[in-house]
Amino acid sequence: MASQIPSRQARREHGKALRKACPRASHAEPGSDLQGRDPVALIEASNVGRLPHLLAIRHERMAESAFAFFRGTALIQAHDLARTPSSGITVQACGDCHLLNFGGFATPERALVFDVNDFDETFAAPWEWDLKRLATSFVLAARWRALGSADAAAAAFRAVEAYKDAQLRYAGMKTMEIWYDHLPLDALRAALQDDAVGARQLDALIDKARHQTCEQIYHKLTRPVDGVPRIVDQPPLLFHGTGDEQETRELAAPFLKAYRDSLSSDRRALFDRWVLVDAAHKVVGVGSVGTRCLIALLMADADDPLFLQVKEARASVLEGFAGPSPWASNGERVVTGQRLMQAASDIFLGWARDGDGRDFYIRQLRDMKTAADITRMNGRLLKLYADLCGRCLARAHAKAGDAAAIAGYLGSGDAMGDAVSRYAVRYADQVERDHALFLRAVRGGRLPIRPADETLVR
Known part of the structure; x- marks a missing residue:
């Protein structure tokens, strides 16, 4: 053999x-x-x-x-x-x-x-x-x-x-x-x-x-509103949508479930310790500006935050030039490519599709990044x-x-x-x-x- x-x-x-x-x-x-x-x-x-x-x-x-x-x-x-x-x-x-x-x-x-x-x-x-x-x-x-x-x-x-x-x-x-x-x-x-x-x-x-930890980001980006932490708007680069909080949570629930399903079982158990409390749109980079990108704040306790970055995954610029895409989901394409190329990847790296059929990938926000x-x-x-x-x-x-x-x-x-x-x-x-x-x-x-x-x- x-x-x-x-x-x-x-x-x-x-x-x-x-x-x-x-x-x-x-x-x-x-x-x-x-x-x-x-x-x-x-x-x-x-x-x-x-x-x-x-x-x-x-x-x-x-x-x-x-x-x-x-x-x-x-x-x-x-x-x-x-x-x-x-x-x-x-x-x-x-x-x-x-x-x-x-x-x-x-x-x-x-x-x-x-x-x-x-x-x-x-x-x-x-x-x-x-x-x-x-x-x-x-x-x-x-x-x-x-x-x-x-x-x-x-x-x-x-x-x-x-x-x-x-x-x-x-x-x-x-x-x-x-x-x-x-x-x-x-x-x-x-x-x-x-x-x-x-x-x-x-x-x-x-x-x-x-x-550059979740705690540091938490203190920089949030403030309490009626006893609940909220991401502070910094327009035009960081801002909330037009819907109310209840609508946001209802729309996020199926999306977060799909994301959770993309994680391994041990990481699903870890993710379940946090609850979504707020989300806001964020403008990032140069090539990504205009794509849908959000940051989500989840809390496991009053002093235990988790920030996730939710980023739209569009078709790769190489698609068509390098051949057709074998992927049904561009979110999965991004996640799989990252895991293949990086020496080690974020434990919360996953993907999901929203109700409008758009693909996203998710990872921690600025986790000890430089x-x-x-x-x-x-x-x-x-x-x-x-x-x-x-x-x-x-x-x-x-x-x-x-x-x-x-x-x-x-x-x-x-x-x-x-x-x-x-x-x-x-x-x-x-x-x-x-x-x-x-x-x-x-x-x-x-x-x-x-x-x-x-x-x-x-």
Whole structure:
């Protein structure tokens, strides 16, 4: 039986053989007919089904810079990546793999790890797509920070090289060794032993994460009303709906039951200790603005809160470009992809469908979460962060895919690093052109935007 299973070496040789049909140098190409597509039309398509009164905030955030625009337009790059060469090796991909979709959070054992932390667009797709989006994000972030073209290209190259080196290591590991591998935040300090500024920033991130608990969030976001805790409105980014409290609880009951059913039996028993007391709409991120997102406050006792984030799960931007979706529920798609790619996932991660047929996924809100502050990074720190993200992405792809085949395709030289870093620079140029077209559409009234002094109150 064992002889029928391809060995790691055989899979590696298969990956190497794929270079003939898709040379690594071909990955430098940003895609065909990029000047012929209408990026504004793609943005309008991505706006369909979003809450209309939040679109002005979405466009306002995207207008800030080409980097912010890139964060909000995963659909455009998905469209373009489908027109680039592919090795033919698929993995469970993140789908929106930019540098701000990585961060630190607590495992169920309360250890702090660094990992991919956004899976709204997760889908089975070519592994190169995640790597190219990640590399491009470093070029755009470096330009936004005015770090110069050399630092931008070097950060992109570093992300790819770190990915390659990690995949070469994973190619020689056993399946369970890969599955259990993770990147502890504390261990990352060794990489900063010669950089006092970077070490202080990491220590501050770790300290912030350790204090980002339900209790801390509870005191920041709530106040008592007639003896009952209520989430405080902060329009236009945090606000209650128009229904009364009784109506909200009645509508939430079947939804929470469906969510509860998606949990394992031990976690259902744990979840049953809390009772829903309040919920409010929350605007999050850039790409997610306009989708339905809520935070729910549940209480097990007067001093025992639980905050859950309830986030709409729409069709992945990769659907159609990478193939049809096998999932009946986009909530389940997100949850399954997250569990496949992350080293450890939130114990309350689950999914449900509302009465209108919309899919959602649910997780704890900000549970010991933290993120890197790229506004404080110089060129050296940005390259170190690129190294970290590349390593982390390789682990996620190895956990959910075939590290040996990917490593065989990558090889041990600089071919892929050179090609993808060139792609990243070229595609970043395209993003800047698309951003200029977007701004023109905003100025012409084609896309609504919120003036700087306007407050949207619902």
